Amino acid sequence: MPEGHTVHRLARTLGGLFGGQALRVSSPQGRFAAGADLLDGATLVAAEAWGKHLFLGFERSGPSLGPGGTATALWLRVHLGLYGAWTFAGDGSADVVHAIGAPRRRIGERDSVPADVPGHRARADDAAGEWVAPEPRGAVRVRLLGPHAVADLTGPAACEVVDDEEKARVEDRLGPDPIRDDGGRSSLADARDDFVARVRRSRVAVGQQLMDQGVVAGVGNIYRAEALFRAGIDPLRPGRDVAADALAGLWDDLVVLMRDGARTGAIVTTRAEHRDGPAVVDDPAGRRRTRQNTDGSPDAVPPEDAFYVYHRDGLPCRVCGAPVLTKELAARNLFWCGACQG
DNA sequence: GCTGCATGATGAG
DNA sequence: TCATCCTGCAGCA
Numbered sequence: 001m002p003e004g005h006t007v008h009r010l011a012r013t014l015g016g017l018f019g020g021q022a023l024r025v026s027s028p029q030g031r032f033a034a035g036a037d038l039l040d041g042a043t044l045v046a047a048e049a050w051g052k053h054l055f056l057g058f059e060r061s062g063p064s065l066g067p068g069g070t071a072t073a074l075w076l077r078v079h080l081g082l083y084g085a086w087t088f089a090g091d092g093s094a095d096v097v098h099a100i101g102a103p104r105r106r107i108g109e110r111d112s113v114p115a116d117v118p119g120h121r122a123r124a125d126d127a128a129g130e131w132v133a134p135e136p137r138g139a140v141r142v143r144l145l146g147p148h149a150v151a152d153l154t155g156p157a158a159c160e161v162v163d164d165e166e167k168a169r170v171e172d173r174l175g176p177d178p179i180r181d182d183g184g185r186s187s188l189a190d191a192r193d194d195f196v197a198r199v200r201r202s203r204v205a206v207g208q209q210l211m212d213q214g215v216v217a218g219v220g221n222i223y224r225a226e227a228l229f230r231a232g233i234d235p236l237r238p239g240r241d242v243a244a245d246a247l248a249g250l251w252d253d254l255v256v257l258m259r260d261g262a263r264t265g266a267i268v269t270t271r272a273e274h275r276d277g278p279a280v281v282d283d284p285a286g287r288r289r290t291r292q293n294t295d296g297s298p299d300a301v302p303p304e305d306a307f308y309v310y311h312r313d314g315l316p317c318r319v320c321g322a323p324v325l326t327k328e329l330a331a332r333n334l335f336w337c338g339a340c341q342g
Numbered sequence: 343g344c345t346g347c348a349t350g351a352t353g354a355g
Numbered sequence: 356t357c358a359t360c361c362t363g364c365a366g367c368a
Contacts, residue, residue, distance in 0.1 A: 002349065002350090003349050003350095005349095006349080052350075052351095079350080079351080080349095080350080081350050081351070082348055082349080082350045082351085083348065083350090084350090157350065157351065157352090158351090211350090213350095213351085220349045220350075221348095221349050221350090222349050223349080267349080310349085331350095331351095332349095332350085
């Protein structure tokens, strides 16, 4: 999925695109018709993420945020699961991201493309000059339509309207989130202690625990493999046998990696000295140039150089040259270096 | 056209 | 541990 960094990015994107606006909410696919009715016409007053859960807060009577704040009446809770995704289009008044979500639909996740990219442009009505949202494509569970932009959600594992209490109940089940300012605890340091304690009170393999959202929220299959590699921790080692300071270091690294992912939209865990070097490609004009990604960073990393071990089974470890190993753990493919991760 | 995957999570047995 | 749900796309015929 869409790991936690993607969901935080979504919260920021949706908040920026629709915050403070009354939205038309619908379910073109029909499967969320009842929920859409509850939210239609309400104003988006909050957009938050905790781990892989996205919460969009709606207020019926408009954003009446008094001094003490205002209780948000309703929340739309979305979990993308393995293949959920949001796609966006707009009238060009703001840069609109093309899509954020499942890998294959995420073509433009790092792109902040102008809204007039062919095929994603909102059609302008010539006569009135008024923006018209494009027709929904595919099985769109939810459509959020504002005056200048539209967001379509497809394939979510969860999509429901909840109240404050139900939202709190979901959050109570979640471990600390490395991307949240305070980690979801009273401070980031407390969040780290919580993480370390949770891992160490179980003999379940640390590589399995990292996928447990009650241990740490937001980590998925890529971050688990990559963070364990960077920490030099054997994924199969029982949690209680991993040194506390090693786990603390792992947490600190997750904070850096995942916040970076949320900022750029791409997961890159390799250090420059461990990459194969600048990749050279032919650009459309036929010139040879160094490949770059599109987040604006001049030293952006091509996807094939982004990971140490994820999907690199059989290839030589970037650090020691030993073949990268793979094994199914907790119904997901685990990747690691048997030599570096003792 | 069809099949098999994919950065997930849950519930039953 | 398995089956199941959510959907689109790459890789095949």
